[in-house]
Amino acid sequence: MRDVAVVGAGMIDFGELFEQSFDDMAEQAYLNALDDVDKGIESSDIDAAWFGTLDIAENASSGLGLSHPTGLFEMPVTRVENACATGSTAFRSAVEAVRAGSADVALVLGAEKMRDSAGGLIEGASLEQVWRGRGVTMPAFFGLRATRHMEEYGTTREQVAEVSVKNHENGSKYPHAHYRFTCSVDDVVDSPQVTYPLNLYDCCPVTDGAAATVIVSEDVVDEYTDDPVWVAGSGLATDTFERGKDESLAGFPATRQAAEQAYDEADITADDIDVAEVHDCFTITELVTYEDLGFCEKGEGGAFVEGGTLQAPDGDLPFNTDGGGLCNNHPGNRGGMTKIIEAVRQLRGEANDPVQVPDCEVAIAHGTGGSIGTRMGSCTLVLGADR
Amino acid sequence: MRDVAVVGAGMIDFGELFEQSFDDMAEQAYLNALDDVDKGIESSDIDAAWFGTLDIAENASSGLGLSHPTGLFEMPVTRVENACATGSTAFRSAVEAVRAGSADVALVLGAEKMRDSAGGLIEGASLEQVWRGRGVTMPAFFGLRATRHMEEYGTTREQVAEVSVKNHENGSKYPHAHYRFTCSVDDVVDSPQVTYPLNLYDCCPVTDGAAATVIVSEDVVDEYTDDPVWVAGSGLATDTFERGKDESLAGFPATRQAAEQAYDEADITADDIDVAEVHDCFTITELVTYEDLGFCEKGEGGAFVEGGTLQAPDGDLPFNTDGGGLCNNHPGNRGGMTKIIEAVRQLRGEANDPVQVPDCEVAIAHGTGGSIGTRMGSCTLVLGADR
Numbered sequence: 001m002r003d004v005a006v007v008g009a010g011m012i013d014f015g016e017l018f019e020q021s022f023d024d025m026a027e028q029a030y031l032n033a034l035d036d037v038d039k040g041i042e043s044s045d046i047d048a049a050w051f052g053t054l055d056i057a058e059n060a061s062s063g064l065g066l067s068h069p070t071g072l073f074e075m076p077v078t079r080v081e082n083a084c085a086t087g088s089t090a091f092r093s094a095v096e097a098v099r100a101g102s103a104d105v106a107l108v109l110g111a112e113k114m115r116d117s118a119g120g121l122i123e124g125a126s127l128e129q130v131w132r133g134r135g136v137t138m139p140a141f142f143g144l145r146a147t148r149h150m151e152e153y154g155t156t157r158e159q160v161a162e163v164s165v166k167n168h169e170n171g172s173k174y175p176h177a178h179y180r181f182t183c184s185v186d187d188v189v190d191s192p193q194v195t196y197p198l199n200l201y202d203c204c205p206v207t208d209g210a211a212a213t214v215i216v217s218e219d220v221v222d223e224y225t226d227d228p229v230w231v232a233g234s235g236l237a238t239d240t241f242e243r244g245k246d247e248s249l250a251g252f253p254a255t256r257q258a259a260e261q262a263y264d265e266a267d268i269t270a271d272d273i274d275v276a277e278v279h280d281c282f283t284i285t286e287l288v289t290y291e292d293l294g295f296c297e298k299g300e301g302g303a304f305v306e307g308g309t310l311q312a313p314d315g316d317l318p319f320n321t322d323g324g325g326l327c328n329n330h331p332g333n334r335g336g337m338t339k340i341i342e343a344v345r346q347l348r349g350e351a352n353d354p355v356q357v358p359d360c361e362v363a364i365a366h367g368t369g370g371s372i373g374t375r376m377g378s379c380t381l382v383l384g385a386d387r
Numbered sequence: 388m389r390d391v392a393v394v395g396a397g398m399i400d401f402g403e404l405f406e407q408s409f410d411d412m413a414e415q416a417y418l419n420a421l422d423d424v425d426k427g428i429e430s431s432d433i434d435a436a437w438f439g440t441l442d443i444a445e446n447a448s449s450g451l452g453l454s455h456p457t458g459l460f461e462m463p464v465t466r467v468e469n470a471c472a473t474g475s476t477a478f479r480s481a482v483e484a485v486r487a488g489s490a491d492v493a494l495v496l497g498a499e500k501m502r503d504s505a506g507g508l509i510e511g512a513s514l515e516q517v518w519r520g521r522g523v524t525m526p527a528f529f530g531l532r533a534t535r536h537m538e539e540y541g542t543t544r545e546q547v548a549e550v551s552v553k554n555h556e557n558g559s560k561y562p563h564a565h566y567r568f569t570c571s572v573d574d575v576v577d578s579p580q581v582t583y584p585l586n587l588y589d590c591c592p593v594t595d596g597a598a599a600t601v602i603v604s605e606d607v608v609d610e611y612t613d614d615p616v617w618v619a620g621s622g623l624a625t626d627t628f629e630r631g632k633d634e635s636l637a638g639f640p641a642t643r644q645a646a647e648q649a650y651d652e653a654d655i656t657a658d659d660i661d662v663a664e665v666h667d668c669f670t671i672t673e674l675v676t677y678e679d680l681g682f683c684e685k686g687e688g689g690a691f692v693e694g695g696t697l698q699a700p701d702g703d704l705p706f707n708t709d710g711g712g713l714c715n716n717h718p719g720n721r722g723g724m725t726k727i728i729e730a731v732r733q734l735r736g737e738a739n740d741p742v743q744v745p746d747c748e749v750a751i752a753h754g755t756g757g758s759i760g761t762r763m764g765s766c767t768l769v770l771g772a773d774r
Contacts, residue, residue, distance in 0.1 A: 001488050048623075062470035064762040067625040074644050076623030077764065078476055079468045083449035089465055093480060100487035101388050236435075236463035238454040257461050375451040377464065 003387055004098045005221050005228035008037040008214030009341040014178045014329050016115050017208035023069035026111040029210035030070045033107070037214055038225035046214075047103035048076040052090030052110040052336065054083070066109050076103070084281065084369025085236075086110065087211070087336020088379035092234045094215055104217045105224075110337040111210035114330060139203060139282070143195040146284040148249045150197070152299065155287070157197055159302030161188035163283040164201045164326055166311050171323020173352050176338075178207045179327040188283075202283040207329035211337035213344070218387075229347045232268070232362070233382040235261025240375040250299075254378040255292035255368055262364070263294075266382035270294035274360045275346045276317065277339035279331050279368040279378075280324040290319075293366065293380070312355040321346060321355040331367065339365035340381065347385045361385045390774055391485045392608045392615035395424035395601030396728040401565045401716050403502050404595035410456035413498040416597035417457045420494070424601055425612035433601075434490035435463040439477030439497040439723065441470070453496050463490070471668060471756025472623075473497065474598070474723020475766035478752075479621045481602055491604045492611075497724040498597035501717060526590060526669070530582040533671040535636045537584070539686065542674070544584055546689030548575035550670035551588045551713055553698050558710020560739050563725075565594045566714040575670075589670040594716035598724035600731070605774075616734045619655070619749070620769035622648025627762040637686075641765040642679035642755055649751070650681075653769035657681035661747045662733045663704065664726035666755040666765075667711040677706075680753065680767070699742040708733060708742040726752035727768065734772045748772045 010032025012025055034041050051066035063077030076097075082089035087110040094106045149155045165185055171177040183191075183201055191200040214224075221228050237257035241249060263269060270293060278293065280286035287301040295317065296304040304310070312318035322342040325331025329338065343363035345351045351360075363383045370376035397419025399412055421428050438453035450464030463484075469476035474497040481493045536542045552572055558564040570578075570588055578587040601611075608615050624644035628636060650656060657680060665680065667673035674688040682704065683691040691697070699705035709715060709729040716722040730750035732738045738747075750770045757763035 062468060062472070062756060063476075063623075063764055064470065064625050064627070064757050067627065067764075068629075068762060073626045073630065074624055074640070076479075076645075076648075077469075077625050078480060078623065080480075081449060081466045081468055082464075083451065085449070089450075092463075093465060093467075093484075096484045096487045096489055097480075099489075100483045102483055102486075236450075236465065237461055238451050238464050239460045240451070240454065242455075243460065253461070258463075261463075369449060370451050375455060377450055377454075 001099050002101065003218040004095045004215050004231045005218065006213050006231070006344050006383070007216050007221065007224040007228055008033045008041065009344045010036045011176055011211035011338060011341055012209060013176050014207045014209035018115065022111060022113050025208065025210035026066065026069035026109060029111065029212045030107065030109060033212035033214050038227060039223065041214065041224060043071065045105045046072060046075065046107050047105050048097060049107040049109065050090040050094040051077060051079045052086040052108065053079065053112055054081060054086060072107065082369060082377055082379065084279065084331065085336060085367035085377050085379040086369065088339065088365060088367035088381060089236060091213065091337070091340055091381065092236060092379055095231050095234060098215060098217050104220045106215050107212060108215065108337065109210065109212040113208050114206045115208050139195040139198055142282040142284055143198045145249055145288065146197050149284065149288060152250050153302065155302035157189060158185050159306050160197065160202065160283050160287055161185045162305045163280065163286045164188045166305065166308070167280060167320050167324040167326040169311060170321050170355055171327025173355065174322045174327070177323045177327045178205050178329060198282055198284065204281050204325040204330050209329050211341055213337065213340055227348060229344045230384045230387045231381065232384040233262040233266030234380065235259060236377070236379045237261065238375070238377040242375065251288055252292050252368055252376050252378060254376045255289055258378040258380040259293050262380040262382050266384070268362060268382060273362050273364055275321060275343065275357045275363045276319045277342045277363065278319060278366040280320055280326050281331055283326070285368065286319065286324070289366065312357065318355060318357055321351055336367040339367060343383045347383060388486050389488065390605040391482045391602055391618045392605065393600050393618070393731050393770065394603050394608065394611040394615055395420045395428065396731045397423045398563055398598035398725060398728055399596060400563050401594045401596035405502065409498060409500050412595065412597035413453065413456035413496060416498065416599045417494065417496060420599035420601050425614060426610065428601065428611060430458065432492045433459060433462065433494050434492050435484060436494040436496065437477040437481040438464060438466045439473040439495065440466065440499055441468060441473060459494065469756060469764055469766065471666065471717065472723060472754035472764050472766040473756065475726065475752060475754035475768060476623060478600065478724070478727055478768060479623060479766055482618050482621060485602060485604050491607045493602050494599060495602065495724065496597065496599040500595050501593045502595050526582040526585055529669040529671055530585045532636055532675065533584050536671065536675060539637050540689065542689035544576060545572050546693050547584065547589065547670050547674055548572045549692045550667065550673045551575045553692065553695070554667060554707050554711040554713040556698060557708050557742055558714025560742065561709045561714070564710045564714045565592050565716060585669055585671065591668050591712040591717050596716050598728055600724065600727055614735060616731045617771045617774045618768065619771040620649040620651070620653030621767065622646060623764070623766045624648065625762070625764040629762065638675055639679050639755055639763050639765060641763045642676055645765040645767040646680050649767040649769045653771070655749060655769060659749050660751055662708060662730065662744045662750045663706045664729045664750065665706060665753040667707055667713050668717060670713070672755065673706065673711070676753065699744065705742060705744055708738055723754040726754060730770045734770055
């Protein structure tokens with residue numbers, strides 16, 4: 001099995017991009033990823049591509065939705081959709097194919113027009129059969145997760161809010177971010193209520209954007225860079241609240257399972273990780289994810305984030321150093337790609353001052369998604385400066 | 388790179404299954420695939436799964452749409468969507484992962500509720516940006532392909548109709564088929580017009596169904612069967628009419644490219660193939676595909692099918708021995724899986740009398756899909772009785 005490395009990573013400025021078409025966004029992200037390759041790359045070098053998007057009705061269907069804006073025809077293009085773990089899963093699928101030898105150079109591109117998608121991407125995912133008409137939207141379900149965590153473990157409203165404070169601090173310094181303002185715990189707690197206990201600043205924005213990476217096999221990596229970022233491990237798992245596990249409302253079993261797979265493959269533990277780019281569709285999601293990724297014990301996520309302990313540059317462990325989904329985008333889909341891109345920037349030592357982690361050697365990029373927060377899938381990637 | 392074999396294949400009876408839910412169909416196809424494994428298999432043996440479906444809005448989103456009906460949680464599940472090459476591409480993705488060593492035993496499941504999908508799956512694929520409101524539906528675009536082929540190569544209406552006659556003859560003997568009647572060339576030519584020159588019997592039905600296969604690595608194959616069907620090669624490519632290639636309206640360049648990849652990997656030519664299960668959303672699609680898969684020269688598809696030459700058991704080369712998409716289903720999605728399943732049955736010597744090909748050693752399963760027939764992707768798989 002061959003090792004696989006990231007040699008290019010690019011994205012566009014995220015936001016409400018009514019002036020750009022889906023193809024405009026995807027094309028520019030693709031060109032930015034090619035431009036990012038140290039020693040240069042031609043489009044003709046690309047053997048295969050993976051396309052991560054939720055959108056089917058309006059802008060893109062099948063792998064062909066990638067071929068058109070990039071001009072990458074006459075090669076395998078596979079569209080992968082795994083709810084809000086779509087970008088991460090597309091990346092993982094590409095890695096598997098390069099490992100298997102079916103491509104040496106692969107593009108992974110994620111794109112989404114969330115602001116004007118006719119189908120209502122998130123609404124569609126929210127309103128699955130059983131729950132239709134019961135008012136259990138995504139914010140409502142994650143609100144239930146928050147109240148459960150608060151009841152079970154004594155997590156405070158202010159601890160939950162600290163996730164937002166930290167991510168907005170990071171996002172305010174990130175040029176591609178959709179939201180670039182800072183906020184305090186009071187600002188979060190006093191922002192308009194969306195669904196108890198989650199307020200506006202606890203929720204990620206609905207954002208248009210596109211992002212891409214170029215990955216290559218160890219056999220050709222020297223042609224593209226002297227500073228590759230290696231894929232050390234990956235994991236993917238599904239689980240569901242409906243299986244009746246008590247734990248699953250205050251935690252994401254799929255995240256634990258996917259992390260276990262990825263850590264095993266990379267032969268690391270959570271203690272080895274220098275920077276973590278994790279799914280943060282809501283503040284509570286990131287807080288619970290600290291626990292499920294093994295950074296702290298179950299129930300201790302509130303204390304873990306309290307008091308700026310995760311705030312770069314002075315905190316113990318930087319999380320979501322690009323502002324995460326709370327500032328950038330909904331963190332799935334092409335947002336899953338931004339997790340990978342920020343991990344790559346950190347490992348290369350190219351992250352923004354002051355969030356660059358010194359001597360950053362191991363990073364994770366993590367995505368979670370599913371239907372109304374009950375059926376959840378999680379994809380976790382471990383990236384390393386060394387093999 | 389490890390060899391990969393199919394050890395189980397199962398489907399449900401296809402049709403207008405208003406009495407079954409999406410989950411009902413998927414669950415039964417899954418159980419049938421497990422039951423088909425010679426030496427038995429437990430669900431706990433499965434390491435990972437791939438889910439091929441177009442449907443997102445109503446019944447399934449992400450890999451979790453497979454986890455729920457099968458109970459396969461706590462493992463990697465990846466949803467792949469590649470228009471009407473979805474089932475084939477999901478299978479190919481699973482093969483790559485098993486080759487890469489990330490799973491030893493994998494499930495590939497395709498399912499679709501086409502009759503009651505709120506989004507209108509085929510309509511959605513038809514009505515992409517540029518063509519919206521111009522009346523260029525799927526039948527209309529494939530009708531243009533037919534008139535182009537007739538104009539350019541002198542293909543006759545009757546030759547096109549022979550594809551339908553052949554497939555309905557085969558489908559009439561296949562217990563899982565949606566349509567099980569026979570028809571003559573006159574019946575096809577006299578059936579109600581859908582879009583010139585294609586009539587009702589030139590078009591596949593819109594069908595509900597589910598189908599699944601179990602694949603394993605060479606390392607564990609002996610635990611499951613003494614009669615494996617090996618994956619000898621696979622190819623995947625995209626192309627588009629919009630690139631202005633003259634040939635692309637009377638042919639599918641992506642099919643040629645994908646076939647070339649698959650034949651190269653399997654180290655065969657079209658001459659080595661004993662039975663072919665190919666995409667036949669419309670009669671003209673199959674006729675053109677004879678050419679693009681290399682069974683005859685460009686423009687000779689009409690003569691190739693004329694006079695029952697492809698009709699098992701007496702014809703030269705059997706195509707779509709289960710009745711194909713014209714009898715079974717729309718041939719994409721879970722229909723792509725039926726192509727693989729029929730190829731497996733042929734290679735095992737378990738196909739229906741009289742369409743079983745004697746000494747069948749090499750089969751292909753082929754899928755094509757895209758947007759209104761302009762942007763097309765094609766996935767071709769070569770399966771073999773021997774490695």
